Amino acid sequence: MPHCPLCFQEQVRPFFEDRRRYFLRCEHCHLVFANPGSYLLPDAEKQRYGHAKQGNKQKQLARFIAMLLTQLQTLQPNSTLSGMNFGRVLAPALLQGILQPQQQLQQYDPFFAPCHQLLHRQYDFVSCYRVFEHFQQPAKEWQRLIQALKSGGYLAISTPFLQSATAFAKWHYKNNPTHVSFYQPQTFHYLAQQGQLQLIFAQSDFVLMQKAS
Numbered sequence: 001m002p003h004c005p006l007c008f009q010e011q012v013r014p015f016f017e018d019r020r021r022y023f024l025r026c027e028h029c030h031l032v033f034a035n036p037g038s039y040l041l042p043d044a045e046k047q048r049y050g051h052a053k054q055g056n057k058q059k060q061l062a063r064f065i066a067m068l069l070t071q072l073q074t075l076q077p078n079s080t081l082s083g084m085n086f087g088r089v090l091a092p093a094l095l096q097g098i099l100q101p102q103q104q105l106q107q108y109d110p111f112f113a114p115c116h117q118l119l120h121r122q123y124d125f126v127s128c129y130r131v132f133e134h135f136q137q138p139a140k141e142w143q144r145l146i147q148a149l150k151s152g153g154y155l156a157i158s159t160p161f162l163q164s165a166t167a168f169a170k171w172h173y174k175n176n177p178t179h180v181s182f183y184q185p186q187t188f189h190y191l192a193q194q195g196q197l198q199l200i201f202a203q204s205d206f207v208l209m210q211k212a213s
């Protein structure tokens, strides 16, 4: 039995199995993850992302970032905001329509915009729209995200939450072979504690955390 790729505990149990993959559930952090032997290789994964229906996802991503910027500007009025959009790049034309003069957004994508220098800076906020479910090494990605946040910085995540074992069996979202990690609110409680973040919100598919000042 593999260990949990997020908290590295060995208390993992079989959770669900279909024709293509089997899934395991960690008893400690409640992550549900696909059998690591079923993970796509990087080339195949990149090809899948290249074929994804980008138009619709781009609009959703633009809405997510616009909403986040509005919220953060309300929390910190009259201040400049520098952020990083991690894992899924928004087209520059759409981004320009969203950003206010006092706002900056860098974008990192491991396949299509792999500028690693961006990961070594720190930001007022980091956004991850529909990215966490793709993490094959969630512990490593989590450390990157924490390190990229300034003290007091915000981390905003959108990922569809796993509802129940029964719902998982019928959930189309698990059928995409690039979706390998699935989260419950308890998983974000674990992550907040582990990263010394305050968990402000974790409901439906949205999570907001703040790094301690």
Ligand SMILES: [Zn+2]
Pocket: 004, 005, 006, 007, 008, 009, 026, 027, 028, 029, 030, 031
């Ligand atoms: Zn775990």
